[in-house]
Amino acid sequence: MGGMNAVSQMTENIAPPGLKGLIVADTEVGSVRGHEGWYHYRGHSAAALARSHSFEAVAHLLLNGALPGWAAEEDFRSELAAARLLTPEAADLVASLSRTDLPPMSVLRSVLGVQVDPRPTLDLDQSERRAAVMRAIGITPTVLAAVNRIRSGAEPLDPDESLSHSADYLRMTLGETPLPEHSRAVETYLCLTADHGFNASTFTARVITSTGADVAGAMGGALAALAGPLHGGAPGRVLDMLHSIGHPENAVPWIAAELDAGRKIMGFGHAVYRAADPRSEALKAVAIELGGELVDRALDIESRILAYLAEWKPNAVIVTNVEFYAGVVLHLAGLPQETFTPTFTTSRVVGWGAHLLEQAANNKIMRPSARYTGPLYNGD
Secondary structure: OHHHHHHHHHHHOOOOHHHOOOOOOOOOOEEEEOOOOEEEEOOEEHHHHHHHOOHHHHHHHHHHOOOOOHHHHHHHHHHHHHHOOOOHHHHHHHHHHHOOOOOHHHHHHHHHHHHOOOOOHHHOOHHHHHHHHHHHHHHHHHHHHHHHHHHOOOOOOOOOOOOOHHHHHHHHHHOOOOOHHHHHHHHHHHHHOOOOOOOHHHHHHHHHHHOOOOHHHHHHHHHHHHOOOOOOOHHHHHHHHHHHHOOHHHHHHHHHHHHHOOOOOOOEOOOOOOOOOHHHHHHHHHHHHHOOHHHHHHHHHHHHHHHHHHHHOOOOOOOEOHHHHHHHHHHHOOOOHHHHHHHHHHHHHHHHHHHHHHHHHOOOOOOOOOOOOOOOOOOO
């Protein structure tokens, strides 16, 4: 009887494929309620925050636990602006690595290793961990913008501490002070994507942190996860899709051919949402405010694709996800397509930092098990 109970218990502990829906930790940072089409940062609607607050205020909430008042937000803005500055050694490393074939995210991983406190989080107190996290958040847009500038044949720009995080990122990437509407559009995107539950990169950051590793190591692992096209690389592919479709009347035959070929349709469907993706809805509103031919075409193509998908899988709920309008908004703000995933990184590094700090503050090493399914040999 005892043996049978043991076998039964082992069966109950087998996680679903991809760990889907499996709770592996407690968190106060935020969560996603996919069936409601809602997600939050520390209890505040993330989509509402993105519409009404600055990126600095959202980052303060995630990292410090509360929305700031005016004075606290200004202090945080100054702290983050100062953290954007690279040391001369780090700037030289960026310049050197930008002239190689390394992807921008790999360049950032290397620079984090020399710019951020290398001591294990296990040996740091919470204020020291937070300082290292702020350093990582600060240099991320500076490094990624510099890589793009150097590879386009231009000189990298130093940060401007008088600008907001989003405006300075755009300026350092594009080489000129952005229009206010473009800066705000990108800021809305950054606010919307700063955190999103226990996604692959966030989980990676927490697993690495659980070993007591340094902040740069945890951030580097998260960066590697985010670089995967199934996680952070879809916005650019959405633009490719819109270009391939061309006129909206081509949308249905195009998507039918793609589905018949077994290919994934970027910008549609989500692992969690069974109601409208609030990030997509918020960015759709931003796109409409910016306006133009691309927006009109995207709106028309979206409606035709959703209608086709509803007929193709009538029992499934397939929604437009964040990548669809992210690609449109980032393009209209002037960002090159190759900077879309780096832009995502500029925001998501905040969520990683919040989870990293939470994990380190009450740590237990993550040590799951695997089910062996290979052959057994006796006597070898």
